[in-house]
């Protein structure tokens with residue numbers, strides 16, 4: 001046998017085995033468990049590779065209706081920190097329940113946002129869909145920087161540095177959205193979607209919001225489709241001569257398709273609302289989902 005070839009073969013075998021062994025080493029990083037996809041993306045932007053960041057909700061799942069599954073407790077049991085949105089976006093506070101059951105610390109990313117208060121049938125609720133304003137997204141990021149720095153103070157500099165860069169990107173996003181939305185004539189700035197997820201977006205960018213299902217797809221106070229809300233949605237579409245209405249990726253499209261037919265308008269496309277897009281899609285990050293939503297809205301309404 002050719003000695004040189006044999007030596008090379010042994011060397012390669014050792015190299016490959018070393019590689020396999022290395023890949024099989026248990027990861028020593030701590031885990032951060034988030035309730036939903038947007039919070040997961042913000043957390044990843046802040047922690048880099050210091051922590052493994054996982055989401056309970058998969059892309060396309062609805063946080064209002066979610067019910068705890070058997071594997072969730074196991075996922076949370078390995079967490080050093082849990083993060084939720086807060087203000088009851090997670091229906092019946094399922095993420096807080098998971099964290100409390102496992103004795104894990106939890107931070108709500110929405111803390112410190114100026115709430116839009118919805119008066120729904122006499123009940124006052126803080127609208128939880130605050131991430132739709134990039135300015136509020138910056139508050140989420142700030143809260144995550146604080147929560148992670150508390151768990152891992154040795155790397156606080158890194159978390160703040162990444163948070164600062166991402167916040168600058170959010171400012172750029174806000175300026176770009178403002179410029180894009182200016183392409184829609186003011187009388188056409190009405191956003192009709194299944195449920196009231198876009199109030200912060202509409203407030204920030206001078207649109208009116210109308211949704212037949214109220215602020216939640218679940219059964220909380222002031223939530224769900226009522227004949228009155230449905231009638232108002234159709235009336236708004238006719239009154240403002242809205243050219244198109246939108247389906248949300250995390251909500252069953254049936255209702256919005258019926259309303260489009262009833263009001264005689266087109267469906268302008270799909271918007272990411274309570275969930276980002278699947279991995280590999282254009283909406284897989286917060287920046288991506290906001291960019292794709294804005295382009296869909298502008299093209300349908302301008």
Ligand SMILES: [Zn+2]
Nearest residue numbers: 197215216274
């Ligand atoms: Zn929602």
